[in-house]
Amino acid sequence: MTDTSSQIAFVQKEPIPESPPPSTAAGPVKWMRDNLFSGWLNSLLTLAALWAIYVILSGTLPWLLNGVWNADSLAECREILNGKTGACFAVLAERWNQLLFGFKYPADLYWRPTLAFVLLFVAVAPVLFFDLPRKLLMFTALYPFIAFYLIWGGTIWSPIFALAGFAAWYMVFERLGKNSFVQGFFGGAAVAAIVWGIGSFITGAIAPEEPFLQAVPSRDLGGFMLNMMLGVTCVSLSIPIGIVLALGRQSDMPLIKIICVVFIEFIRGVPLITLLFVASVMLAYFFPPDSTVDLFLRVVIMITVFSAAYIAEVIRGGLAALPTGQYEAADSLGLDYPQAMRLIILPQALKISIPGIVNVAVGLFKDTTLVSVISMFDLLGMIRGPILASTEWNGVYWELLGFAALLFFVVCYGISQYSQWLERRLATDHR
Amino acid sequence: MKKSVFLGALTVAGLAAAAAAAGTVDDVKARGKLNCGVTTGLVGFAAPDANGEWNGFDVAVCRGVAAAVLGDPAAVEFVPTTGKTRFTALASGEIDMLARNTTWTFSRDVDLKFTFVGVNYYDGQGFMVPKDLGVSSAKELDGATVCIQTGTTTELNLADFFRSNNISYEPVPIETNAEAQQQYLAGACDVYTTDASGLAATRATFEDPAAHVLLPEIISKEPLGPLVRHGDNEWGDVVRWTLNALITAEELGVTSANIGEMAAGTNNPEINRLLGTEGTLGEMLGLDAEWAKRAIMAGGNYGEIFAKNIGEDTPIGLARGLNAQWTEGGLLYSPPFR
Numbered sequence: 001m002t003d004t005s006s007q008i009a010f011v012q013k014e015p016i017p018e019s020p021p022p023s024t025a026a027g028p029v030k031w032m033r034d035n036l037f038s039g040w041l042n043s044l045l046t047l048a049a050l051w052a053i054y055v056i057l058s059g060t061l062p063w064l065l066n067g068v069w070n071a072d073s074l075a076e077c078r079e080i081l082n083g084k085t086g087a088c089f090a091v092l093a094e095r096w097n098q099l100l101f102g103f104k105y106p107a108d109l110y111w112r113p114t115l116a117f118v119l120l121f122v123a124v125a126p127v128l129f130f131d132l133p134r135k136l137l138m139f140t141a142l143y144p145f146i147a148f149y150l151i152w153g154g155t156i157w158s159p160i161f162a163l164a165g166f167a168a169w170y171m172v173f174e175r176l177g178k179n180s181f182v183q184g185f186f187g188g189a190a191v192a193a194i195v196w197g198i199g200s201f202i203t204g205a206i207a208p209e210e211p212f213l214q215a216v217p218s219r220d221l222g223g224f225m226l227n228m229m230l231g232v233t234c235v236s237l238s239i240p241i242g243i244v245l246a247l248g249r250q251s252d253m254p255l256i257k258i259i260c261v262v263f264i265e266f267i268r269g270v271p272l273i274t275l276l277f278v279a280s281v282m283l284a285y286f287f288p289p290d291s292t293v294d295l296f297l298r299v300v301i302m303i304t305v306f307s308a309a310y311i312a313e314v315i316r317g318g319l320a321a322l323p324t325g326q327y328e329a330a331d332s333l334g335l336d337y338p339q340a341m342r343l344i345i346l347p348q349a350l351k352i353s354i355p356g357i358v359n360v361a362v363g364l365f366k367d368t369t370l371v372s373v374i375s376m377f378d379l380l381g382m383i384r385g386p387i388l389a390s391t392e393w394n395g396v397y398w399e400l401l402g403f404a405a406l407l408f409f410v411v412c413y414g415i416s417q418y419s420q421w422l423e424r425r426l427a428t429d430h431r
Numbered sequence: 432m433k434k435s436v437f438l439g440a441l442t443v444a445g446l447a448a449a450a451a452a453a454g455t456v457d458d459v460k461a462r463g464k465l466n467c468g469v470t471t472g473l474v475g476f477a478a479p480d481a482n483g484e485w486n487g488f489d490v491a492v493c494r495g496v497a498a499a500v501l502g503d504p505a506a507v508e509f510v511p512t513t514g515k516t517r518f519t520a521l522a523s524g525e526i527d528m529l530a531r532n533t534t535w536t537f538s539r540d541v542d543l544k545f546t547f548v549g550v551n552y553y554d555g556q557g558f559m560v561p562k563d564l565g566v567s568s569a570k571e572l573d574g575a576t577v578c579i580q581t582g583t584t585t586e587l588n589l590a591d592f593f594r595s596n597n598i599s600y601e602p603v604p605i606e607t608n609a610e611a612q613q614q615y616l617a618g619a620c621d622v623y624t625t626d627a628s629g630l631a632a633t634r635a636t637f638e639d640p641a642a643h644v645l646l647p648e649i650i651s652k653e654p655l656g657p658l659v660r661h662g663d664n665e666w667g668d669v670v671r672w673t674l675n676a677l678i679t680a681e682e683l684g685v686t687s688a689n690i691g692e693m694a695a696g697t698n699n700p701e702i703n704r705l706l707g708t709e710g711t712l713g714e715m716l717g718l719d720a721e722w723a724k725r726a727i728m729a730g731g732n733y734g735e736i737f738a739k740n741i742g743e744d745t746p747i748g749l750a751r752g753l754n755a756q757w758t759e760g761g762l763l764y765s766p767p768f769r
Contacts, residue, residue, distance in 0.1 A: 078638055094481055103483040281519040375471050375511045386479045389472025391746050395636030397609060
């Protein structure tokens with residue numbers, strides 16, 4: 001027997017120090033091997049993608065970085081560039097105010113729409129993020145009147161009386177709505193109409209000659225401001241109208257059902273551009289030349305009607321997705337129709353409808369550029385009309401349209417991101 | 432009996448309506464502003480500048496009329512119209528006159544019930560080709576690819592021209608002028624055809640305008656002029672004679688520079704009648720004696736307006752061509768002020 005232990009040549013007494021993994025199994029190399037070059041097909045695709053990125057960047061980067069910001073005309077831009085590739089951003093530097101506010105909005109009043117735009121974020125925040133204190137909704141309710149006063153100016157009494165009408169409506173609804181929703185709603189509407197009638201009469205009498213904020217007619221609005229105004233107004237108006245239409249379409253009462261069905265199907269069967277032409281062209285025949293309804297209002301009505309019909313169908317989809325059990329549960333609790341809708345059905349149906357509603361809202365926001373066809377100078381109208389038609393800037397396409405695309409992208413991407421957050425926030429199922 | 436009363440009432444109502452519809456001059460004076468329809472933007476003809484101030488060849492007509500009627504060339508509310516909204520805007524009374532490079536055609540005059548008061552620009556469809564192509568006449572364009580805006584009269588004119596000359600072409604349909612510029616520059620077509628003024632304006636925006644030529648052939652007639660509604664001849668006269676005053680002023684050598692001394696009285700009786708120192712032309716028109724003087728001072732005579740907005744010294748660089756005075760071989764021929 002021999003002592004085996006003494007014959008062992010080497011015993012590892014302490015652990016081998018940790019060595020870094022081989023460079024092919026960790027770090028960027030591994031990541032690249034896993035994600036970019038995990039097979040000959042993927043390697044090929046990676047190389048192709050890299051090449052595509054290179055081609056795009058080598059085309060656009062010199063153009064972007066060489067951009068000329070200081071020039072008076074396209075010809076001067078070209079002189080400065082002297083044959084090199086480069087963008088002529090000077091057009092944005094010179095005409096940014098026209099792109100944002102239109103060419104007729106008084107330059108010394110730009111602070112007013114800007115302030116209204118900033119306040120918009122304060123106003124929509126409590127609606128969008130319901131973790132914020134509910135008291136902020138007070139400001140949201142006031143915001144339309146503040147924004148109207150800021151953008152259009154004129155006498156302060158018109159927004160005040162408009163607000164008073166809605167306040168009266170709300171008070172009557174509070175009083176009567178406890179017993180009957182319908183009674184409260186229409187009673188309130190009647191009272192509001194009376195307040196507005198008296199208000200318009202008084203406003204005409206007491207409006208000062210020189211209002212505190214200079215009045216700006218609707219015709220002078222333009223640029224991206226017009227797109228934002230149309231988009232925000234029409235989306236916020238068309239969601240409640242769309243809900244009402246969707247409920248009306250599901251109603252058991254034949255008259256209401258028929259009205260809603262005909263309305264939705266008719267509006268959905270007509271292109272938006274047709275409705276806009278009706279608003280701008282046909283209605284002018286029906287009113288005397290002096291007393292037309294404001295063009296902005298006409299367009300708002302038409303776009304709202306259009307998107308309300310679409311939103312109604314989206315919400316109907318949400319309502320249809322709810323199991324019958326939910327309706328029956330509401331009935332079995334003894335809730336009446338408005339209560340059942342408000343407390344049980346709509347919260348679930350609207351949650352299901354979020355992607356569809358956002359889809360309509362984004363589409364609607366981009367559709368507001370269609371008003372350039374009826375000679376309103378929204379962002380696209382400004383570019384296609386006055387700016388490209390000026391002798392200095394005729395021929396600058398990429399810079400202007402790229403700028404417009406950027407503005408629209410920022411807003412639409414924002415809406416999309418918000419809706420995804422909202423869906424995550426509202427997720428109660430176990431997907 | 433009953434029927435005749437009814438018809439009588441109808442007639443009275445009709446007359447009252449006509450009376451209410453008439454009197455655009457008075458409407459404009461009462462309003463203190465002329466509502467003038469212009470394009471939403473066309474290089475050289477009408478476009479607002481960086482300060483939102485409208486300028487251009489068509490705009491000058493509006494300013495002239497405003498100066499004649501209201502005494503202030505700035506008293507104009509410019510109502511931008513598109514090709515689709517322009518006629519309804521005029522017919523519905525939203526605008527008092529339309530000065531929007533609109534071609535005077537039979538159907539627009541007769542069927543749409545407008546009165547074209549004259550022609551302020553004689554346009555016509557032309558061709559633009561790159562110089563490298565080595566073409567000097569449109570008749571050498573056999574087999575060429577042609578960029579053409581769809582759905583316009585230019586498309587029909589082009590087909591007629593090529594058929595009557597027995598040559599073939601391949602159309603490249605495009606939607607807008609902007610698209611046409613890009614297509615043409617990218618070489619998608621050999622030839623671009625549209626109104627000659629538009630071609631010149633387009634060429635002016637190219638990096639190297641000298642590398643492109645306009646062919647001498649003009650294949651259609653496009654007389655562009657201001658128009659008003661049917662049914663108010665007094666107003667039509669005001670606009671017509673304001674335009675004629677601008678044209679006559681050039682013919683008689685009255686410019687915005689020398690109008691001051693001319694208005695003091697000259698030994699040319701027609702100038703005196705035009706500027707109101709002799710005769711009662713203004714009164715006949717329902718305006719004061721100096722109406723034409725103010726119209727000319729607003730932007731100069733026709734020649735000055737042309738030179739300032741679209742003439743050879745501007746980037747657009749249009750030659751007078753057909754738009755020269757009749758004394759210089761053009762078509763501008765104002766009836767006499769007598």
